[in-house]
Amino acid sequence: MAPNSGEEQAKRGPLVDHLVIGGLKSYAQPPTRVPLAPLTLVFGPNSAGKSSLLSTLTLLRQTVVGDKPFQLRTRGDLADVGSFRLAVHQHDPAERITLGLGFRAPDPTAVSWIGSSVIRELSFGYGWNPDTERPADTKVSIDLEGICTDFLVNGDGVEAPGQSRDAEWDDFLASLAIAREVLAPIPHMPNQPVIRRPDDSNPAGALGSGDPIAAARLGLGMQLQAELSDVLSRIAYLGPIRARPERSSSLSTTAYHFVGPEGEYTTEVLADNPALVDLVNEWFERLGLGYQIRIVTPASDEVSVTAGDFAVLGLIDVRDDPPSLVSSRAVGYGISQITPIVVQSLLSENGMLLIEQPEVHIHPRLQAQVGDLLINTVQERGNQVLVETHSEHLVLRLLRRVREGVLDPADLSILYVDLLADGAAHVRRLEVDSSGDLVDGWPGGFFDERLEEVLGTRW
Numbered sequence: 270m271a272p273n274s275g276e277e278q279a280k281r282g283p284l285v286d287h288l289v290i291g292g293l294k295s296y297a298q299p300p301t302r303v304p305l306a307p308l309t310l311v312f313g314p315n316s317a318g319k320s321s322l323l324s325t326l327t328l329l330r331q332t333v334v335g336d337k338p339f340q341l342r343t344r345g346d347l348a349d350v351g352s353f354r355l356a357v358h359q360h361d362p363a364e365r366i367t368l369g370l371g372f373r374a375p376d377p378t379a380v381s382w383i384g385s386s387v388i389r390e391l392s393f394g395y396g397w398n399p400d401t402e403r404p405a406d407t408k409v410s411i412d413l414e415g416i417c418t419d420f421l422v423n424g425d426g427v428e429a430p431g432q433s434r435d436a437e438w439d440d441f442l443a444s445l446a447i448a449r450e451v452l453a454p455i456p457h458m459p460n461q462p463v464i465r466r467p468d469d470s471n472p473a474g475a476l477g478s479g480d481p482i483a484a485a486r487l488g489l490g491m492q493l494q495a496e497l498s499d500v501l502s503r504i505a506y507l508g509p510i511r512a513r514p515e516r517s518s519s520l521s522t523t524a525y526h527f528v529g530p531e532g533e534y535t536t537e538v539l540a541d542n543p544a545l546v547d548l549v550n551e552w553f554e555r556l557g558l559g560y561q562i563r564i565v566t567p568a569s570d571e572v573s574v575t576a577g578d579f580a581v582l583g584l585i586d587v588r589d590d591p592p593s594l595v596s597s598r599a600v601g602y603g604i605s606q607i608t609p610i611v612v613q614s615l616l617s618e619n620g621m622l623l624i625e626q627p628e629v630h631i632h633p634r635l636q637a638q639v640g641d642l643l644i645n646t647v648q649e650r651g652n653q654v655l656v657e658t659h660s661e662h663l664v665l666r667l668l669r670r671v672r673e674g675v676l677d678p679a680d681l682s683i684l685y686v687d688l689l690a691d692g693a694a695h696v697r698r699l700e701v702d703s704s705g706d707l708v709d710g711w712p713g714g715f716f717d718e719r720l721e722e723v724l725g726t727r728w
Contacts, residue, residue, distance in 0.1 A: 281373060281386075283307045283653045284500060284621055285326075289369035289392040292358045293328075294321040294350070295694040300367045300392065303696050306682035307647045310664060311657045313686035318694030319657045322686065323506075323623050324348045325368050326655075329393075330501040338494075339426045340404040341366060341395035347506050347530055353397045353404075358693075365394035365408060375499040375619075382445055382489045387414055391497055411493070416441050439482055445489060446481035503620035505613050506530050509629060509657075513605040514597045520578040526616065532609025538616060540564050540580040548615045549608075556611075556638050560604060561585040563594065603630040610639070614646040621653045622646065628660035640666035644676055672705030685712050 283305055291300030295318040303322065311319045331345035332338060343350050350356040357364050369392020377385035394408035406429055410419040418438040421429040511532035518536040525538045539546050539562065550561045565581040582597045584604070597605065606629050613622060628636040640663050646652045658664075664683065670676040683699040700708040 281377065284373060284375065284503065284619070285653060286371040286373065286388050287390075288322065288325045289367060289371070289390065290322060290325045291367040292364045292394075293324070293356060293366050293368065294318060294358065295688060295692065296321060297358050297691075297693040298364060298367065300369070301694075301696060302371075303684065304682065304698065305653070305655060307653050307680045308643055308667070308676070309653075309655045309682040309684060310667070311655070311684045311686060312659070312664070313684075314688075317686045317688050318696075319686050320509075320625065321350075321694070322684075322696070323625065323655060323657055324350065326370070326501070326504055326621070326623060327506050329368050329370070330504050330506075332393075334498055334501055337424065339393070339407045339409075339422055340424050341368075341393075341407075353395075357397070362397045362399040365396050367392055367394040367408075369393060369410070370500070371412075372496070372500045375496055375503070382485070382492050383413060389413060389493060389496065391493060442482045442485040442489070446485040500621075503617075504623060505617050505620060506623040507532065507609055507613060507625065507627075509625040511606050511609045511629075513602070514582045514608075518580055518582070520580055528609045528613050528616070532605070532612075535609045535612055536564070536580055536582040538612060539582065540566070542616070545612070545616060549611055552611050552615065552642060556607070556635060556642070558604065558607070558635075559586065559588045560600065561587055561592075562608075601630075603632070603635070606630045607635065607639070611642060614642050614652070615650070617646065617650060617652050619651040621655065623655050625657045626659065627656060628658060628663060633662045636660045636662040637666035639663055640670065643667075644670060647680065668701065668705040668707075670705075671701060671703070678703055678705075683707070687712070 285305055287305055288303045289300050290296045290303065291298045295316075311322060313319050327348035328341065328343070328345075328350070331347045332340070332342040335342055335345075341353070343353060343356050353366070354360050354362055357366055369390060371388050371390040373388060374381065374385035379385075383389070390410075390412035392410045394410070396405035396407060397403075398405040404424060406421045406423055408419055408421055411417065416438070418435045420432055420435075423429060505527045507528070508530045514536055518540075520537060520540055525534050525541055528535045528538050539549070543564075546562055546564060553561055561584070563583045563585055565583050567579065583594050584597050584600060585592045585594055586600075607627075610624060610627050627639050631639075639660075643654050643656065644667070647654055656663075667676060667681055671678050671681060678701045681701055683701060685697045685699055687695055687697075689695050697712065699712070702708055
């Protein structure tokens with residue numbers, strides 16, 4: 270079992286407690302808060318807002334971890350929602366796109382301004398200037414379990430002038446200053462703290478003034494920015510269509526910790542982690558795939574010198590007697606779809622997996638068994654999983670594991686996303702009892718089609 274995972278992670282609760290989304294695609298303002306569990310499934314009709322919900326995290330990651338954290342990056346490697354006008358709710362550029370999350374301290378042992386048990390909520394209301402067709406100011410909101418503030422910042426993260434001071438928030442900062450003796454030296458400040466005023470642009474000047482509130486504001490801002498970046502950097506996103514492995518993959522000195530949104534780095538990850546190949550093969554056997562992975566590398570120095578370092582993801586067909594080595598491109602498409610999910614589930618530790626449609630191109634029995642893989646990565650590796658799916662077989666396997674006592678019902682969240690009459694997305698959590706049943710059943714007749722096909726009137 271990975272350190273700081275399993276039971277210890279369960280005691281702390283999931284890394285991401287909830288999402289905040291408003292003004293994006295079908296999500297209207299004011300923002301919706303969506304609670305998450307260690308294992309969360311998202312269901313609902315097409316175009317209701319399921320993928321947009323997951324893009325809360327991918328958009329934040331490619332924005333906050335980038336070089337312009339206070340200007341929404343709508344197009345990137347993890348998420349592409351087009352222009353601001355295309356992405357904003359009802360295409361109204363006067364609206365803000367609000368994205369955020371509530372999270373627990375990623376390192377509970379780190380020295381911090383606030384306790385590790387406090388859920389930190391940070392959200393960013395990204396604005397747009399329709400006259401200049403450029404990003405406008407961003408509304409930053411902070412909620413530390415009821416202690417709240419919000420303020421406007423420019424593209425560099427500096428508070429806009431002329432905003433009224435929040436006396437209650439300043440009192441909170443003063444209490445932090447007393448508790449932490451902030452007049453002691455403060456470590457180097459990053460370029461983009463989450464809270465910074467124009468007179469804080471020079472940290473030495475702000476701190477040298479002896480203003481304990483300014484010091485607390487900077488110190489807390491540094492901590493929140495670092496923690497948010499840490500949480501977002503732990504996200505591994507797998508999109509709805511995974512790429513088939515290339516016939517060969519060039520290797521580099523970079524250590525890969527992510528198979529890529531299309532699984533495009535799967536071969537490199539496995540070539541860099543021989544022990545991981547063994548774990549993946551154990552799960553391939555458990556899933557009954559009929560294949561084992563073998564990473565093939567050049568047999569001679571001459572090949573490496575002339576062609577560079579590369580690896581090939583081969584598959585051993587264990588159903589043959591004797592087993593035979595085949596190309597990964599010579600087998601059914603489903604193997605290429607499930608492999609990156611298995612690899613990332615066994616690679617990540619104390620992180621978060623976002624997976625869209627894990628059931629694509631795999632048969633119903635395997636769809637159900639993916640549920641056991643997801644339970645394993647949560648319980649054994651301390652990961653949190655958020656899955657967008659249409660698979661009845663996957664959810665039935667998870668409900669069965671609840672019924673069998675393998676999975677705590679509190680660790681499973683089933684979210685149903687649908688559109689209201691006004692076209693705005695609505696997220697509803699379906700309660701699961703200890704018997705593995707949905708207390709109120711499936712809303713809107715979801716998953717009733719199978720019964721209708723079996724029991725419906727013949728024609």
